[in-house]
Amino acid sequence: MIVLDRVDKHYGSGAEACTVFQGLSLHLPSDRRLAVLGAAGCGKSTFIRLLAGLEEPSTGSIERHARVSFPVGYGRGLKYHLSARQNLAYAARIYGADVDEVVGFVEGIVGLGDAFDAPLRGLGGQQLASVRFAMAYAIPFDTYLFDNFIAAGTAEFREKCIAMFEARAAECGIIMAVRDLRTARRFCDAALVLDNGGGTLFDTLDEGIRFLAARERRLTLPDAA
Amino acid sequence: MGAEAGHSLRPATATPRTPVRTRGRNPLLAQWQVLSALVRRESESRHGRRFNFGFALGMLEPLIIIGAICLLFWLINHPPIYGSSMVLFVATGVFPVYLFIHTAGKVHEPLQSAHLGRYTLELPIDNVVAHATLHALSSAAVAIAFFCILYFIGERQASPYEPGRALAALLMIYALGVGMGLFNAVLGRVLPIWGLAWPALSRASVHFSAIYYVVDSLPPRIRGWFALNPILHAVNWFRTAFYPFYPTLTLNPGYLGWCVLATLTVGLCLERRFRPLLQSGA
Numbered sequence: 001m002i003v004l005d006r007v008d009k010h011y012g013s014g015a016e017a018c019t020v021f022q023g024l025s026l027h028l029p030s031d032r033r034l035a036v037l038g039a040a041g042c043g044k045s046t047f048i049r050l051l052a053g054l055e056e057p058s059t060g061s062i063e064r065h066a067r068v069s070f071p072v073g074y075g076r077g078l079k080y081h082l083s084a085r086q087n088l089a090y091a092a093r094i095y096g097a098d099v100d101e102v103v104g105f106v107e108g109i110v111g112l113g114d115a116f117d118a119p120l121r122g123l124g125g126q127q128l129a130s131v132r133f134a135m136a137y138a139i140p141f142d143t144y145l146f147d148n149f150i151a152a153g154t155a156e157f158r159e160k161c162i163a164m165f166e167a168r169a170a171e172c173g174i175i176m177a178v179r180d181l182r183t184a185r186r187f188c189d190a191a192l193v194l195d196n197g198g199g200t201l202f203d204t205l206d207e208g209i210r211f212l213a214a215r216e217r218r219l220t221l222p223d224a225a
Numbered sequence: 226m227g228a229e230a231g232h233s234l235r236p237a238t239a240t241p242r243t244p245v246r247t248r249g250r251n252p253l254l255a256q257w258q259v260l261s262a263l264v265r266r267e268s269e270s271r272h273g274r275r276f277n278f279g280f281a282l283g284m285l286e287p288l289i290i291i292g293a294i295c296l297l298f299w300l301i302n303h304p305p306i307y308g309s310s311m312v313l314f315v316a317t318g319v320f321p322v323y324l325f326i327h328t329a330g331k332v333h334e335p336l337q338s339a340h341l342g343r344y345t346l347e348l349p350i351d352n353v354v355a356h357a358t359l360h361a362l363s364s365a366a367v368a369i370a371f372f373c374i375l376y377f378i379g380e381r382q383a384s385p386y387e388p389g390r391a392l393a394a395l396l397m398i399y400a401l402g403v404g405m406g407l408f409n410a411v412l413g414r415v416l417p418i419w420g421l422a423w424p425a426l427s428r429a430s431v432h433f434s435a436i437y438y439v440v441d442s443l444p445p446r447i448r449g450w451f452a453l454n455p456i457l458h459a460v461n462w463f464r465t466a467f468y469p470f471y472p473t474l475t476l477n478p479g480y481l482g483w484c485v486l487a488t489l490t491v492g493l494c495l496e497r498r499f500r501p502l503l504q505s506g507a
Contacts, residue, residue: 053345056501070345077344079266086269093262094346096255 002028002051002068002143002175007060009046020046021057022197030066030143031173035188035205037181037212042194044177048147051175066142066173067095073149075132080121084112084131087120088138097139106134109160129153137164144168146176150187181209259347263355283331283360284367287323291315294437307439308468310380317467318436320368321459324395325402326427331360332406333413336496336503349503350496357403368395382467391466397478398459400485407492411499434460441472448475455484 007024010017020043028034028051036044049055050062052070070077078087085103092102107116110130115123120131129152136144151161165187168174175192178184184191184205191208193200195215202208294315298306305311335352343349375383385391413420434456440448451457452475461476496503 055504068345074344076342077347078342082266082269086266090262090266091344093265094259094344096258 001065002026002030003063003065004028005061005063007050007057007062009043009050009055010058019197021050021199024060024197024199026192026199026201028175028192028201029173029190030064030068030175032190033169033174033188034176034190034192035184035208036175036177036192036194037184037208038194039216040179043197044179044194045147047194047199048145048175048177052145067140069136069139069141069144071145071147072136073129073132073147073152074136075128078120078128078132081119083117083119084110084115084123085117087131088135091135092139095139095141102135102138105138106131109134109138109164110157126153126157130157133157133161134164137161137168141172143173143175146174148177148179150176150183184209255346256351259351260355260358263347263351264358267355267359283327284363286327287319288367288371290323290431291319294319298437306437307464307471308382310375310382313375313380313383313467314464315437316371316375317464318434318460319431320371321395321398321463322431322434322436322456324364324368325398325405325456325459326431327364328357328360328399328402329406329409329427330424331356332403333410336407336410337413349500353403353407353496357406361399364399385466386469387466389466391463393478394459394463394466397462397481397485398456401455401459401481401488404485404488404490404492407496408488411492411495411503414499414502430454430456433457436460439472441474451475452477452480455481 004024004026007021008019009021009024010019012018036047038044046055048071050057051064051068052074053062053064053068054070054074077091079090082090084106088103088106089099092099110116110127112123112127112131115127120128123131133152150165151158153161165174169187174188176184176188178188188205191202191205191212193202193208193212193215200208200211202211291312295311298311303311305314307314332353335356336349343352372383372385409419409423413423433451433454435451440451440457440461443451458476458478458481461471461473462478462481465471465473465476
């Protein structure tokens with residue numbers, strides 16, 4: 001369970017102030033496959049960053065009664081002068097995971113060979129992406145956060161990512177910001193629709209999608225009456 | 226599925242063994258895990274480069290300063306200013322002063338925007354604690370090694386006759402450095418010019434901290450102004466641990482203590498108040 005209590009989030013001040021969330025209070029399930037839906041620019045990514053703790057709410061509080069991951073694929077914690085092995089060991093340590101297990105798993109899955117022990121700054125984009133994604137899947141959390149992407153890298157590695165996703169989703173919760181509904185249908189079974197600084201939870205994905213569609217219809221085709 | 230031989234695609238602990246789910250829940254344990262991992266990682270790097278024991282490299286600066294001052298006084302054939310050894314006198318001044326300068330710098334470093342990348346569990350303040358801890362360890366190692374070498378090459382006074390007092394003086398100046406570093410980090414973000422001015426100011430302060438003179442031998446009129454400098458009190462306090470009869474007219478550990486308390490409080494409050502700004506990378 002993740003409890004949001006009257007969360008406000010705004011950026012800037014004065015004339016440039018921009019409010020993303022206002023009085024957002026929710027009890028989010030931490031053990032479902034929850035899709036975070038909403039129109040472009042409604043704050044899906046900000047919402048994931050708030051849940052992850054990468055940003056603090058302007059007011060209000062977020063209580064996590066589960067071990068919540070960083071967004072899968074997040075790479076700003078990496079130190080590029082250190083090797084993949086050192087970075088993974090560090091991440092495993094701070095999240096209280098078994099270092100050998102995490103490092104061994106990622107080493108096997110990314111297939112970097114000797115580059116695994118070279119500084120990250122020498123790695124290519126695909127290789128870095130595979131380290132970032134494999135790292136997130138390798139560390140045990142109760143709830144995994146996603147910001148639009150569940151896979152990256154080569155086609156072969158993307159398949160591995162989906163397999164890792166399914167392995168995790170079988171045991172743990174998923175909260176995923178999704179732009180496109182096909183992805184949501186494939187991977188999620190419940191929905192949170194963000195709209196106008198607030199949010200509505202739906203027990204099934206279809207209800208959420210219908211609600212979203214109704215909202216959008218009302219916006220694009222205002223009632224003649 | 227492109228599963229490679231010998232590697233299951235199931236993440237390591239997809240089926241968490243019992244301890245995994247409860248591990249990390251204890252906030253103290255989680256804090257300890259973060260701090261110990263940070264100390265371990267940072268000990269392998271310096272200024273964003275990979276360098277084992279690189280954290281000890283900064284210790285060269287005080288050694289060079291000690292060498293330079295001693296060389297100068299030796300060239301002009303000046304007798305030791307106090308006690309029997311010029312090196313010991315200068316070192317008892319340079320070590321506390323540089324402990325202050327470098328600690329402030331080390332604490333400042335992780336709060337600069339270039340180092341903001343972090344995981345969700347670590348806060349900038351954790352990085353501050355890790356850097357400060359590592360710096361304390363490396364400084365202690367270098368200071369102990371330096372005074373031991375001095376002792377064993379024949380300068381018997383290099384072993385403080387009151388080690389407790391020496392330690393207290395160093396701890397105070399270290400805490401002053403931590404507080405000043407936090408203060409600088411925030412001020413440097415709000416007022417970028419401060420980030421340029423501080424290193425120059427702090428190094429200029431070396432000359433006002435009685436490294437190569439005895440402050441009590443200055444005219445009383447000037448001494449009053451010098452006494453405002455808390456670093457000077459720490460230097461004098463540190464020296465009284467080595468020289469039993471060192472003049473202590475300009476020594477007030479209480480004043481130093483209040484300065485430490487004030488900078489630490491202001492530094493920590495500023496860090497908390499401006500945490501969103503410090504994390505924003507702006």
